[in-house]
Amino acid sequence: MIQEFKDFIAKGNVMDMAVGIIIGAAFTAIVTSLVDDLINPIISLVTGGIDFSGLKIALGDGADAASFNYGSFITAIINFLIIAWVVFMLVKMVNKVKDAATAKEEAAPAADPGPSEKDLLMEIRDALVKK
Template sequence: MLQEFKDFIAKGNVMDMAVGIIIGAAFTAIVTSLVSDLINPIISLFTGGIDFSGLGIRLSEGEDGAIFAYGNFIMAIINFLIIAWVVFMLVKMVNRVKESATRDEDVAEEVPTGPSEKDLLMDIRELLKK
């Protein structure tokens, strides 16, 4: 059973998935910081600093009563939309860079190679001899 587990872990798919999860977690931290530290403050300038997270309806009396906190849900939706937009823009940028790199490789391969300068000079010399 231990050998089967080692074989399972050593498979490429499992290792690729593990690397993807680790990179994804680091990327999540970057995107979250970008949204919360850079984009949300700019949006707050235009919306007057509105924060929906405090909105809710008290369902029972007293300080410890249940609250239907729909404001947190609204803020989660807004943050999701902002994060989805940022990820979309990042993926679009990465795809553009990849496309540009492959286009440059294709252009480099299509450049026809002509006679060298030495070949041209030898041809001119031959023509002048005649």
């Protein structure tokens, strides 16, 4: 059973997934910082500093009463849309760079492979017919 577990862990897919999760976590920190530290201040400047997170409806009386915090939900939706847009733009940029690299590889002329097997056989046939 331990050997099966070692074989499972050693498979490429598991390692690729682990690397993807680690890189994803680091990337999440970058995107979150980009949105929180750069994009949200600009949006706050344009909208006059509107903060939806404090919007709520009290469901009872008193300081400890439950509340329906719809403002936090609106803020979460706005943050999601901003993050999704930033990730979309980053993926689009990466794909453009990848496509440019692929186009350069395809544009490079391949070395002349020489005559094909069919061409060689036709030459041999023609040479035998002439004799």
